[in-house]
Amino acid sequence: MKLSLGFSPCPNDTFIFDALIHHKIDTEGLDFDVHYDDVETLNQKAFHAELDITKLSYHAYAYAADKYVLLDAGSALGFGVGPLLISKDPGLAEQLRVVGDGAVSGGRVTVGIPGKHTTANFLLGLAFPALANKQEMVFSTIEQALLDGHIDLGLIIHENRFTYRQKGLHKVMDLGDYWERTTGSPIPLGGISVRRRLPDDIKHKINRVIRRSVEFAFANPRSGIDFIRLHAQEMSEEVMYKHIDLYVNRFSIALGDEGRAAIHTLFRKAWELKLVPQTPKELFLESTI
Incomplete structure (x- = not known):
């Protein structure tokens, strides 16, 4: 068969x-x-x-x-396998880490996501509901879009977890860690x-x-x-x-x-x-x- x-x-x-x-x-x-x-x-x-x-x-x-x-x-x-929210701008990354969702104002911050129906986007909505200005793109293009200034934040999955730092990008939040802390579940x-x-x-x-x-x-x-x-x-x-x-x-x-x-x-x-x-x-x- x-x-x-x-x-x-x-x-x-x-x-x-x-x-x-x-x-x-x-x-x-x-x-x-x-x-x-x-x-x-x-x-x-x-x-x-x-x-x-x-x-x-x-x-x-x-x-x-x-x-x-x-x-x-x-x-x-x-555990420890979740998507990461990252930015090229260390100031924005630090502001979001400290202030959280309250740092997002006026819908001006654009975030690249690997698909509307991905679990990564679902977790982003739980942690940062105010991040509504989203741009869907193939997951492997998100880092470059950040480097080129086309987006302010990027939601990365898969092997990009291992490469973003060497490209000069900064972590805002590990959304898998956020999930684990709030639910205790994988x-x-x-x-x-x-x-x-x-x-x-x-x-x-x-x-x-x-x-x-x-x-x-x-x-x-x-x-x-x-x-x-x-x-x-x-x-x-x-x-x-x-x-x-x-x-x-x-x-x-x-x-x-x-x-x-x-x-x-x-x-x-x-x-x-x-x-x-x-x-x-x-x-x-x-x-x-």
Whole structure:
């Protein structure tokens, strides 16, 4: 059986899916038509139910829950993994650190975000609700937009956490740390979802195969190095593995009770603030078959 599968070309995703798509593990008869896209493109594809299996932001999942159900394997959750709000202007960075949201006036401060429906943007809204003048852009272009003076603040994710300082940029806030301090939970960034209309046995098979792929990657961390490097493009190997170490962890093998509770906390806060629509459907695939 062939299924369409979407994930990002970032090292955490290629690390997770290498064994699966290259048949280094038992895929239980499943084969995959792979689509590589940035996270916001994947979110948009999920809204239109274009793929059978897709990575997506947990924030975006609120708008696709009628079409998809979340798997237990393949997620990006953790402590110390959140997005960073940064600036080229050290004065503005310090003012926002000290004064917080009250330092934003008149809507003149422009912030570049990696997509409206990213979990990063959701966290920004919690921490800095007055930052309403937002410009959507591909995550990898945000640092340069700051350096060129096109935006005042940038919301960075992925490997940019490791590169902004050497470019002379300044941290305003670690939004993952903000989430952890206010909730005590790991930050849910992105998960893997499957079409609800697929047969239950296929959904569970997909979950098993993805878990097996993650476990293989942990046991053989350099097995997919050429595949990871191919999609990482200009990223150094050191940054690639920092990226993987940050975003791939025990929650990527299985969410467990702690991971599911963190995701429920995210949605409960979003529903209370009316930031996303509520869904009557169960969020997670039921216990494995």
